Amino acid sequence: MIVVMQEDATDSQIKHVSHLIRELGLREHIIKGTERTVIAALGDDRAKNKENIEHAPGVEKVMPVLAKYKMASREVKKERTVIPLGGTLGAVVGGKKNCIIAGPCSVESRDQLLQCAQEVKEAGATALRGGAFKPRTSPYDFQGLGEAGLKILAEAREKTGLAIVTEVMAVDQVSLVNQYADVLQVGARNMQNYNLLMAVGDQKKPVLLKRGLSATLEEFLLAAEYIISRGNSNVILCERGIRTFETYCRNTLPLAIVPEIHRISHLPIIIDPSQGTGHAHLVPDMCKAAIAAGADGLIIETHDDPEHALTDGAQSITPKTLQEIMPTMKRIAVAVDREI
Amino acid sequence: MIVVMQEDATDSQIKHVSHLIRELGLREHIIKGTERTVIAALGDDRAKNKENIEHAPGVEKVMPVLAKYKMASREVKKERTVIPLGGTLGAVVGGKKNCIIAGPCSVESRDQLLQCAQEVKEAGATALRGGAFKPRTSPYDFQGLGEAGLKILAEAREKTGLAIVTEVMAVDQVSLVNQYADVLQVGARNMQNYNLLMAVGDQKKPVLLKRGLSATLEEFLLAAEYIISRGNSNVILCERGIRTFETYCRNTLPLAIVPEIHRISHLPIIIDPSQGTGHAHLVPDMCKAAIAAGADGLIIETHDDPEHALTDGAQSITPKTLQEIMPTMKRIAVAVDREI
């Protein structure tokens, strides 16, 4: 960290800050500039309470040098992490192949899911999404089928070979969901539900971690770090849009996160253009843009009858639409040296 | 809800939307304006999947008329909710008296807490805050003393009479925290952890619900609704700052929420100026402003030695500072027809 002293900081204030730095097990290095004295603290301060120093008299600000995450960073692992998802279609995230995960927001019924699974497979998806436990903003909304939904998902895998991605909302659901699913999804609202992060870190299946609506990249990667630090390094990052002042979309989809994550982390990153925009008519072009930006995959909400979907109808495209945009997405993948 | 049709919507599209409205158990009312046809859907649609209609051909947008929350709204209860907090000092939130909750971010040790409790009581607080379970952005940070911390808090209540406010982070901590605390706090990061909301709704003690960093008021009140709908209507709303583009503060503290909540809800609302700014030097003036804005109380982080706090030192004021600003806060309270 760098401690910037106020213009008129006294020697005894500088000495006091040096003392605080040593208390943290670090070593101070004082630089008297023409305009300010700054004090560099040498050593690994990732886990230190360095913000407190802001409180010391004469301190103007404290600027961190090191990001707080470590195991999620490229510094500890240069090669990109490749994560097999399960199923029998060779679904993998993080390699040369882009992974397409598609399916309904919620499992609504056996018929609905099996049909949708078949259709997204035909469109080119290798993994199936579908919620059995649904986090809903309102207590009056449909909350999912629970274990019955998980069983339908497992049946869909059997019938189609698609890997199953489904959300887990609470610590006590982890072992249940783990029995049926191939990939455990942690939703945006739970990105900083640390007990849940530790619980999915304690099991072996890959975790699809959605970015919180207003999480910084550091917070996002620290959430991944919670999972990795428990022993599970198969974390798939997922951008699903952030909350901004914009109103034509439910969320703003910031695709520049793709090259940035590739620069600072070894984890794969996929895009959710459905949550990421909130409106079906914006989804196809954002699928294309995400692939062009270098995303490792997509997770797309599809529904055969969006007008009657129990959840998220407004942002679901039909499997037919998915089928129609797939050839374009394939050409774009090839253009950026990937494949679908 | 109001469905706005596109300029060139056809009669059969209008008929189709009418049909979808009836399927939801509502009744349509078609208004052909000079510029647009709009269709009003009559009936209580709070729990309906109305966004799906956006998907129907010819629809431009769907505008909700009713807020989705009900039991948290002033419509079902005109008089303001007054919540006794516990302890022996008459701590109450929502009445004429402003409630001052103060104490350290974390319980660090028995000595630290008991001393701090004594000091904030002398300064005029009637409730003590202090975290035993700490949600931390990084897995490497101090995570709290757990049950040992709860015991220290209970001892502080015994010694001072202060009501105890402490955070519960997970469903399986609820019954434990309930044994020791007077008020269960749900943190900002867990505002949409629905399983936790239901669990604190299933017990009887008051719940202090912090607004999520980027939660809308509707989402905030729907989180309260989750708790109320389980049978616990003693919900204290707490604004703790939102995430914006601003950088001089860790969060932006939007005090206009106070009159707005008083207008739309019967629940009390308190302000956290510590999280709400992130910097100790901004806290005193925001305490004063919050009281002037009509807030029902304050929750303030105090620490005897902020430079060595295990958590949140940068935003903690000392009990001495609290004592110094208290007379001013009392005068402001009187000016706005309240008292401290």
Next chain:
Amino acid sequence: MIVVMQEDATDSQIKHVSHLIRELGLREHIIKGTERTVIAALGDDRAKNKENIEHAPGVEKVMPVLAKYKMASREVKKERTVIPLGGTLGAVVGGKKNCIIAGPCSVESRDQLLQCAQEVKEAGATALRGGAFKPRTSPYDFQGLGEAGLKILAEAREKTGLAIVTEVMAVDQVSLVNQYADVLQVGARNMQNYNLLMAVGDQKKPVLLKRGLSATLEEFLLAAEYIISRGNSNVILCERGIRTFETYCRNTLPLAIVPEIHRISHLPIIIDPSQGTGHAHLVPDMCKAAIAAGADGLIIETHDDPEHALTDGAQSITPKTLQEIMPTMKRIAVAVDREI
């Protein structure tokens, strides 16, 4: 507009609102629902002071039905606007061909600009950007070469055939810039400088209008409407990133604006990935993503020696980098049925 009355609105309050609606030259249509009375106001209220009605007793909220812009909307013009830019290389925005505008942030010297112009032309650009008047956040920063810079730009056009795009910052610069440039750029900070918008609307050359850092789409299109309403309908919209809480990028680039603008407006929209990210290492992937999203063109900051650029070095790519990504961009353009 739709006026939503409060739950307990009285008949005389409803009558009063009806009266206010008629005063605006509109006609009221009252709908008594089971939960609320809503009043639709019939007629074109784009230019009416309808927000005032919010003030009337018994009113809960006023919801607009019509967007305020008209001439910028697809309702008045279904076919997309195609704008020839000038120069001799056939630069056009809005047709099947994607337009690539590239060049330095500022004109720094004759040599710098002529060399850069030559290089971006070779890379495939058909228009040259370069600032002669520079809006700078600090009064101490380089403010541009002024007319001398304009002359160099004109010379570059002569030598290369590239169309010239350059910023105009003030009303009294319009006629001067008009003499040299092919396209007049209005910067993000001036998007709501209405006197300037009217001045560029009063001349004939195309206007490249950058979206303000926190402008809504309605505000953006209303800024275009200012220009169009003065007689100049050759407005090129340009997304250059919005201000959000994100910090890894200087601005957040929301590409979903591309399909949304194509849905609601007939004007072409191009993307500025340089301002839109603020960091050169994010620019190439955002160029690709923008083309894939269907953007009508790109405006890219390039500099031969970014380490010594007088302005915006951090976000400038080299002409060599532009050359390297061009084949990929061309393949993506073909994939989405466009061409570069």
Next chain:
Amino acid sequence: MIVVMQEDATDSQIKHVSHLIRELGLREHIIKGTERTVIAALGDDRAKNKENIEHAPGVEKVMPVLAKYKMASREVKKERTVIPLGGTLGAVVGGKKNCIIAGPCSVESRDQLLQCAQEVKEAGATALRGGAFKPRTSPYDFQGLGEAGLKILAEAREKTGLAIVTEVMAVDQVSLVNQYADVLQVGARNMQNYNLLMAVGDQKKPVLLKRGLSATLEEFLLAAEYIISRGNSNVILCERGIRTFETYCRNTLPLAIVPEIHRISHLPIIIDPSQGTGHAHLVPDMCKAAIAAGADGLIIETHDDPEHALTDGAQSITPKTLQEIMPTMKRIAVAVDREI
């Protein structure tokens, strides 16, 4: 500035950065830490192109140490700036007395303005606001009375002694507005209209500078610096709300700016609770909160008949409401050691 090198930066990369630092006329100071090499650049780099260094190979990030503004900062002037506004009622901003500026959004007619002026004077205001030139989001909205409006404002001063505050939107209006007004207001949309800033800096009357909707404090103070650097140091900063994701208010009013500005600048800061919330029912409590937060004054939109205001009716309170809240505001002012 501090340059943080990448973990694996080479010696020659470090040497190259040192070279770039010297080229800027600064001196490098290299610190080899256990985790990273950081290079401090010594000297005043406020006006240097330091961001370019981000581009150099091996550089991870560049962190500025000094804010870019100087003359607006407390470093050059410790005592607070006190600005007499004009009129005959002793209107002053920045001293012990809080200044209340009130009046309609727009000058609509002679009768309206003179009556309103009389009423706000009786309520306790010492300055009158009123727009003669109105920046309007839509070209179809009322644009103000122009010079006729200025004359009415001057007449109101004659009749009441109130100082006149009115907006200037363009360079060529400055001398005209200067003839009639006591204080020239630069609106939020023009906060980075640099030509206008220089023009108001070139005349002598005080300037009321509104913060842009998404301006950082550094950008805000740099806008003030533009004015001061031309010779006019009578700049009154005005917070009028920022754009965030919130929807219950038109803007979010961040009152923590008050103590922060008092910490970093010598300029007075006032609050606009009308623009700052966008809804009349939120204004009174925000007036009170602003005074409690230590603001140097308020600028409040008042209208005798908000339902028929030509502009901003929804956020205007009546002079009667102003009169009603004044005693409370006075008591709060006294509580925080100020007076109204």
